[in-house]
Amino acid sequence: MAQRTVLVVLFDGVQSLDVTGPVEVFTGAETHTPGSYRIRTASLDGAPVRTSSGLTVVPDTALAEAYEPHTLLVPGGQGTRRPDPVLVDWLREHGPRTGRLVSVCTGAILLAAAGLLDGHRATTHWAYCDKLARDHPAVDVDPDPIYVRDGRVATSAGVTSGIDLALALVEEDLGRDVALTVARHLVVFLRRPGNQAQFSVQLAAQTARREPLREVQQWITEHPDADLGVEVLAARAALSPRHFARAFQAETGMTPGRYVDRVRLEHARRLLEDTGDGVEEVSRASGYGTPEAMRRAFLKALGATPAEYRRRFRPAPVGRPG
Numbered sequence: 001m002a003q004r005t006v007l008v009v010l011f012d013g014v015q016s017l018d019v020t021g022p023v024e025v026f027t028g029a030e031t032h033t034p035g036s037y038r039i040r041t042a043s044l045d046g047a048p049v050r051t052s053s054g055l056t057v058v059p060d061t062a063l064a065e066a067y068e069p070h071t072l073l074v075p076g077g078q079g080t081r082r083p084d085p086v087l088v089d090w091l092r093e094h095g096p097r098t099g100r101l102v103s104v105c106t107g108a109i110l111l112a113a114a115g116l117l118d119g120h121r122a123t124t125h126w127a128y129c130d131k132l133a134r135d136h137p138a139v140d141v142d143p144d145p146i147y148v149r150d151g152r153v154a155t156s157a158g159v160t161s162g163i164d165l166a167l168a169l170v171e172e173d174l175g176r177d178v179a180l181t182v183a184r185h186l187v188v189f190l191r192r193p194g195n196q197a198q199f200s201v202q203l204a205a206q207t208a209r210r211e212p213l214r215e216v217q218q219w220i221t222e223h224p225d226a227d228l229g230v231e232v233l234a235a236r237a238a239l240s241p242r243h244f245a246r247a248f249q250a251e252t253g254m255t256p257g258r259y260v261d262r263v264r265l266e267h268a269r270r271l272l273e274d275t276g277d278g279v280e281e282v283s284r285a286s287g288y289g290t291p292e293a294m295r296r297a298f299l300k301a302l303g304a305t306p307a308e309y310r311r312r313f314r315p316a317p318v319g320r321p322g
Helices: 016-032 085-097 107-113 126-135 161-174 176-186 211-222 230-236 241-252 256-274 279-285 291-302 306-313
Strands: 004-009 037-043 071-074 100-103 147-150 153-156
Touching (some): 004 016, 071 085, 071 107, 153 161, 161 176, 211 256, 230 241, 256 279, 291 306
């Protein structure tokens, strides 16, 4: 088995968890399977860096002295707001030579500044997706997933999603059993699916300003199995269907139908992950009516059937740490 070198780039203002989360995952995999990974950290000049939370991190070496890695991991943090041009130049030169290019959170901004995301689908922290898309139009920015894989390029959303992506990479390199062992040790899910939304639909949608619309939002969440047609929802808000639909979209940022779809999908996913309910029972409880209707919704949104989703992403029971 060839050892994979993972080089983590450090800079002042880096987010500490963007660094330590993935490093703990790869180190855990190396502990389980000796010789699988060699983890190195490097700053431009090899000097210690101060993280955004005030911690000081001492790198192993300077970037100029680092060997070409298999996986180059670029974390995010406040230090990406004004990218160091010398660091961007280093990434532009060395990024194309790596086997796998990975970013956590706003580390995608550094990769984009170096031109390494041009023509690729990518994501970053939800608060910076608009900026990434605006400043780098050649990048296909997807604001929804917690991580995105596009060939040799892998980008993740905010902070803890770096752990999810690192677990996915370990599973790809060493298999599910190793990734599961690491996840159990860290007391996290094996991994959340990459196309899981960065946050729930209730957070993704804006909260309506008007009380009747807010009450409708809450009622939808609490009753996904009810009749949630526009006419019914409009009646609850004491508005005409046309007025309700326009007001709901204006105040929440999405149509009533889209909101209902996302609530039902999120509810079904939670039941599949957290309960042993059958697919037919889940489909009824989530408002789909039939397993076939839920199956179509899952395939369209997630590219997997409900059964596949449960098989892949329902966490296994966590044993006691050894």
